Amino acid sequence: MTATPRPARTVAVVTLGCARNEVDSEELAGRLAADGYELVEDADGADAVLVNTCGFIETAKKDSVDAILAATDSGASVVAVGCMAERYGSELAGALPEATVLGFDDYAAIGERLDDVLTGRPLVPHTPRDRRTLLPISPVQRSAVLAGAGGRGEDSAPAIPGHDWLRRRRLASGPTAALKLASGCDRRCAFCAIPTFRGAFVSRPPAEVLSEAAWLASQGVRELVLVSENSTSYGKDLGDLRSLEKLLPQLAAVEGIVRVRVAYLQPAELRPGLLEVIAGAGGHGGVIAPYFDLSFQHSSPTLLRRMRRFGGTDDFLRIIERARSLAPGAGFRTNVILGFPGETEDDVAELERFLTEGRLDAVGVFGYSDEEGTEAMRLAGKLAQHEIDARVRRITDLVEELTAQRAEDRIGERVEVLLTEDLSATEGPGTWLGHAGHQDPDADGTTTVTGVPADAVDGRLVDAEVVDTEGVDLVARALVPAAAPAGR
Numbered sequence: 470m471t472a473t474p475r476p477a478r479t480v481a482v483v484t485l486g487c488a489r490n491e492v493d494s495e496e497l498a499g500r501l502a503a504d505g506y507e508l509v510e511d512a513d514g515a516d517a518v519l520v521n522t523c524g525f526i527e528t529a530k531k532d533s534v535d536a537i538l539a540a541t542d543s544g545a546s547v548v549a550v551g552c553m554a555e556r557y558g559s560e561l562a563g564a565l566p567e568a569t570v571l572g573f574d575d576y577a578a579i580g581e582r583l584d585d586v587l588t589g590r591p592l593v594p595h596t597p598r599d600r601r602t603l604l605p606i607s608p609v610q611r612s613a614v615l616a617g618a619g620g621r622g623e624d625s626a627p628a629i630p631g632h633d634w635l636r637r638r639r640l641a642s643g644p645t646a647a648l649k650l651a652s653g654c655d656r657r658c659a660f661c662a663i664p665t666f667r668g669a670f671v672s673r674p675p676a677e678v679l680s681e682a683a684w685l686a687s688q689g690v691r692e693l694v695l696v697s698e699n700s701t702s703y704g705k706d707l708g709d710l711r712s713l714e715k716l717l718p719q720l721a722a723v724e725g726i727v728r729v730r731v732a733y734l735q736p737a738e739l740r741p742g743l744l745e746v747i748a749g750a751g752g753h754g755g756v757i758a759p760y761f762d763l764s765f766q767h768s769s770p771t772l773l774r775r776m777r778r779f780g781g782t783d784d785f786l787r788i789i790e791r792a793r794s795l796a797p798g799a800g801f802r803t804n805v806i807l808g809f810p811g812e813t814e815d816d817v818a819e820l821e822r823f824l825t826e827g828r829l830d831a832v833g834v835f836g837y838s839d840e841e842g843t844e845a846m847r848l849a850g851k852l853a854q855h856e857i858d859a860r861v862r863r864i865t866d867l868v869e870e871l872t873a874q875r876a877e878d879r880i881g882e883r884v885e886v887l888l889t890e891d892l893s894a895t896e897g898p899g900t901w902l903g904h905a906g907h908q909d910p911d912a913d914g915t916t917t918v919t920g921v922p923a924d925a926v927d928g929r930l931v932d933a934e935v936v937d938t939e940g941v942d943l944v945a946r947a948l949v950p951a952a953a954p955a956g957r
Contacts, residue, residue, distance in 0.1 A: 477507040478587060481515040482640060483540060485533050486523025488647035488696045488732065488911070490551060491640075494521045497550065497579050499636030504580025508638065512543035517583055520568070524553030525663065527838040534565065541567045546586050550576070555597065556666040562594035570594045600653075600668030608655065608706035611671060637681070643889055644691040644928030645910040648681060649673065650713075654698035656735070658766075659777045659844040660809060660837065663698060670702050675716050679723065686725035691928040692887055693720060694910065695731045701738035714746045721756035727930050728887060728906065730758035736765060736788060737779040744788070748795035755885070758906040759796035763788070765803040768823035769816035772809060775848065782823040789827055798882055800907020802831035807864055808857030809837045811850035817860055821867060828875050831913040831941065832868040836861045869940075876914070876938040884945060886916045886931050901925065905943065914941035921947045 480501055484494040497519065498508055512518045518540040522533035533553045540547045547568040554561060555572045562570040569586050571579075572595040585592055604611045639646065653668040654661075682693055697703065704712020713731070720729045731747060748759050763785075767773055770781030792799045805820060824832065836857045839846045884905040892900040899921045908914050918933050925931070933945035 477505055478516045478583070479507045479509045479514070480517045480519055480583065481509050481512040481543075481545070482519045482521065483512070483536055484521045484640075485536055486521070486525065486529060486552065488694060489649060489652075489698070490521050490523060492637075492647050492649045492696065493551065493576075494519075495637045495640050497521070497576060498640055499638035500576070500579050501583065502638050503636050504583075506580065506583065508640075512540055512545055515543065515545045516587055517546045517548060518543060519548050519550060519579075519583075522549055522551035522553035524551070524556040524666065526835065526840070529553075537565055537568050548583060548586055550579075552663075552666060555595075555600075556662070558597040559594040560597075572597075573600075597666065599665050601664055604669045604671070606669075608670060609708055611669065611706045612708075615671070637684075639688055644689060644887060645694060645889070646685050646688075646690040646692075647694045647696045648678065648685065649697060650678060650695050650700055650703050651697040655702065656699060657777050657844075659775065659848070660766075660806065660840065662840045662842050665842055667698060670699065670706065672703050672705070672707050672712065674707070675712065675719070678716065679719055682720050682723045682726065686723055689928065691726060691930075692728040692730070692910065693726060695720075695729065697733055699735050699738070700731050700733045701735045701740075701743065710740070711742060714740075714742045717746050717757050727756060727928075728758055728885075729756055730760045730762075730906075730909070732762045732909070734761060734763050736763050736785060739763070739788060741791075744792055745795060748792050748799060750795050759792070759799040760907055760909070761789075761792055761799060761801050762909065763801065763803050765823075766806050767809070767816070767820055768805075769812075769819040772812055772816045775811050776806075776809060777844065782819055782826075785823060786826055789829075798879070798884070798907065800831075800905075800913065801827065801829045802833075802909065802913055803829060804833040804835060805864065806835050806837050807860040808852045810845055810848040810852070812837075812852065812860075817864070820864065824864070824867060824871055828878070829872065830875055830907050831872060831909070833912075834861055834865045834868055872941045873938070876941050876943060879935045879943060880938065882935050883948070884916065884933055884935060884943070886918050886933050886945060888918070888921065888925055888927050888929050888931060890927065891925075892917070899923065899947070901931070903931070905945075914943070916943040916945050918945045918947050 482494050482498050484490055509515050520537050520540055523529040530553055537549055549568045549570045554570045571582055575582050651672045653670040654664045655670045765785055768782040886903040886905050888901045888903040890902040892902055901918050901921045903916055904910050905916045918931055932948045935943050935945045937944035
């Protein structure tokens, strides 16, 4: 007698945090689909809701908890995964009995774990551990360890948790997508706990990255955003610190890809050769965006040393000056932290000098908060919360003024805009929304283009001239017909 197949169970995936988490969610979604689950957008009516949490800073953790609690209102079984779930494990499970908490090592068998949850089989939440200890300290030795453990696929959970791009299922539409270069981080910034729960830095092999890029292109993606915890470290465990410089032109040559941008660069590791490739000194048809997402965090040399970081205002300005000498229209974004223990008024003034002279396109401003397991928790010189808040407001106001001025500097500039949304129905024929090369698709403002040809579709590049601004957003007029979606 033939057994009746069970109806497909439904699962909704909710993602919080960064683009790296978005990639993880799409890989988890692909695994679940391969295991017979039906992916749905709405939690209401779903059998399960998978919440991919963020555990970076206090506000992100609060957002993750709120998302978990909101998911329980749907009546579905709720499963928490991601950085917050990995970082706190059994502690989070005890605080939120409404959800089942799974760690990174459950990713490879996520379908089985959801089966357990839906059938009521009890699961013991993991006890968090320092994932940096799972691989050798020497980056080059890691490849040998991973090869001996079964390679860099699903058997290498300690390195790149549950990584399996071959089953990746896109959860978002549109012509841009994140592509993960690596996982983990070897830096020891005093304020950051990410290395403890993401583990040591591990690069993906170039051939694998190129294969995934080609697959994304086949799914309609035209712009790749390369992400990791530290993209400038790419290749150091592969024995070649110039791996990213070599990989970028290969990605630019993938059929269908019209733009490649790199996110999460460390200023202290930005080699001259990599800077030149990103700035377009080697050509590559303009596909590599002259875009520098640099993690400055501050610019006071004294405070940066307390943060266990390097450089300072003058070093950072030299980086920007060199990039602009090669690509005058290059884009720059960063994040800065205010209120780190020991920060003085002189430190804040030094940061103001850097921001004023640097003329960045986008700046995220954050207030310091203690993070468990970090060196900064033990540092003297803690500032009162009201003082941190006041400094955040002060720098935020400055940044809003400076970035708006930087946008105005671009009036008259020629930009290439990747079209993402047709506004013709509401804003008039030939009006589209998109982003220029100096604008990250999710974080750095937008460009509205008028005069776009009637046959345009999303994913095309349009040459345009900037004619106006609205804060950090640009308004531009199309100059030439849109390029074909398959490339130039």
